[in-house]
Amino acid sequence: xxxxxxxxxxxxxxxxxxxxxxxxxxxxxxxxxxxxxxxxxxxxxxxxxxxxxxxxxxxxxxxxxxxxxxxxxxxxxxxxxxxxxxxxxxxxxxxxxxxxxxxxxxxxxxxxxxxxxxxxxxxxxxxxxxxxxxxxxxxxxxxxxxxxxxxxxxxxxxxxxxxxxxxxxxxxxxxxxxxxxxxxxxxxxxxxxxxxxxxxxxxxxxxxxxxxxxxxxxxxxxxxxxxxxxxxxxxxxxxxxxxxxxxxxxxxxxxxxxxxxxxxxxxxxxxxxxxxxxxxxxxxxxxxxxxxxxxxxxxxxxxxxxxxxxxxxxxxxxxxxxxxxxxxxxxxxxxxxxxxxxxxx
Numbered sequence: 001x002x003x004x005x006x007x008x009x010x011x012x013x014x015x016x017x018x019x020x021x022x023x024x025x026x027x028x029x030x031x032x033x034x035x036x037x038x039x040x041x042x043x044x045x046x047x048x049x050x051x052x053x054x055x056x057x058x059x060x061x062x063x064x065x066x067x068x069x070x071x072x073x074x075x076x077x078x079x080x081x082x083x084x085x086x087x088x089x090x091x092x093x094x095x096x097x098x099x100x101x102x103x104x105x106x107x108x109x110x111x112x113x114x115x116x117x118x119x120x121x122x123x124x125x126x127x128x129x130x131x132x133x134x135x136x137x138x139x140x141x142x143x144x145x146x147x148x149x150x151x152x153x154x155x156x157x158x159x160x161x162x163x164x165x166x167x168x169x170x171x172x173x174x175x176x177x178x179x180x181x182x183x184x185x186x187x188x189x190x191x192x193x194x195x196x197x198x199x200x201x202x203x204x205x206x207x208x209x210x211x212x213x214x215x216x217x218x219x220x221x222x223x224x225x226x227x228x229x230x231x232x233x234x235x236x237x238x239x240x241x242x243x244x245x246x247x248x249x250x251x252x253x254x255x256x257x258x259x260x261x262x263x264x265x266x267x268x269x270x271x272x273x274x275x276x277x278x279x280x281x282x283x284x285x286x287x288x289x290x291x292x293x294x295x296x297x298x299x300x301x302x303x304x305x306x307x308x309x310x311x312x313x314x315x316x317x318x319x320x321x322x323x324x325x326x327x328x329x330x331x332x333x334x335x336x337x338x339x340x341x342x343x344x345x
Contacts, residue, residue, distance in 0.1 A: 028337040035333025038326040045323060049120040056114040082109035084309040106298070106312045107305045116315040118293040122282075123275050123323060126208060130274040133213035135267050138220025139259070143251055145221070146228025157225065160218055172211050172277065176286040179207040203292030208281065212274055223266050227259035261338050269331035272324040279320055295320045 029035055048055055082091050085105035103112040145156040182196060199206035231237060237254050281287035282296025290297060295316040302313035 025337040029333055032333040032336065034329040035337075038330040038333070041322065041326045042330065045120055045326075046124055048117060049124045052117045052121060056111070056117055083107055084305075085109065087311060103315045104309070104311045106301055107309060112298075112312060112315045115293040115298055116295070116319055119295045119298060119316060120319070122203075122205065122288055122292070122294045123278065123320070125205060126212065126274050126278045127271045127327070129209045130212040130216055131267050131271050133209070134216040134220050134270065135263060137213070138217035139224045139256070139263055141217065141221040142224025142226075143228055143255065143259075146225040147232055147247065147251055147255065149229075153225075157222075160221055163215070163218055168215050169277075172215065172281070173284075173286060175211050175214075176207065176281060179210075180286060200289070204287065204289035205292075208278055208287060212277065216270065216274065219270065220263060220267060224259060224263055227262055228255055231255050231258050265331065265334040265338055268327065268334055271327045271331070275320070275324055275327070 082101070082105050084107060085091070085101045087101060087104040089101050089104070091099040091101065099111075101111055101113070103116065105111060106115070141156065141160075145153045179199070182192065195206070232255060237250060240250050240254055278287055279294070279296035279299070282294040283300045285300075287296055288294045298316035299313065299320070302309070302316065306313065
């Protein structure tokens with residue numbers, strides 16, 4: 001009788017939650033302090049890019065932050081009285097009485113804090129757009145190549161190998177030179193003129209997106225192909241094929257979800273390269289169109305007046321460095337978290 005009563009008592013042993021690979025990866029990512037700090041920094045960077053119209057120096061100090069067609073604050077209204085203003089100095093412009101240059105001014109009297117803030121929009125836009133285009137094109141190309149196999153796979157990968165053999169940076173520069181020549185001529189019509197108008201309205205960013213999107217998917221295609229070749233030999237894919245499931249359904253329902261994680265991690269590691277490429281193109285005059293603020297343009301302008309105003313180099317250089325490091329640390333953290341072989345016990 002005592003045995004029966006003891007067995008009927010409810011168990012007080014706490015039940016452990018079932019562990020999942022995604023949960024383990026998130027837990028591992030949260031243990032990486034550099035990755036968590038990078039997530040916070042990148043989130044703040046995105047918010048500052050979105051809210052740049054409310055965080056620039058003019059708005060914060062009660063001035064009207066007018067925006068022209070290039071989405072640049074109207075610091076062109078300032079006079080040469082504010083040239084080379086040092087950090088913390090007040091404006092000598094009668095129209096901006098009481099305005100303080102928190103980070104100083106450049107050689108044209110423009111507020112470096114506002115220009116750095118608006119330059120964030122260019123870098124974040126390049127990172128998101130180029131990364132998304134590379135991910136979509138690369139995964140689609142690699143999926144088809146890896147799943148089809150045979151001669152189709154050989155032909156598609158020979159195209160990738162041929163493009164890989166080209167000096168990509170030189171190709172990017174030549175493409176930008178061609179696009180800039182179209183803008184200077186201005187005698188085009190029809191579709192070309194329409195595209196030029198789009199690029200002009202975006203401050204020269206449209207052609208940057210086209211160039212990076214056209215050439216940044218090669219590494220992603222190789223990774224997606226390798227992952228597809230590995231997954232398509234698994235038992236669940238063979239079972240789906242044996243039951244008569246059509247190839248498109250196998251690709252999108254069985255293979256794609258299993259290769260998406262590693263591809264996203266790899267794409268995160270490539271984002272710093274996109275940001276640096278845009279900054280380099282803007283530095284040599286082949287990036288966004290002036291006066292659109294860009295960290296590359298700001299570094300170039302500060303470099304030309306380095307002796308007279310060295311402080312102008314600090315804000316864009318620090319912002320560019322921290323952004324690239326943050327994406328690198330985030331990519332390393334994601335790779336360590338989602339790769340079981342690299343997880344720390």
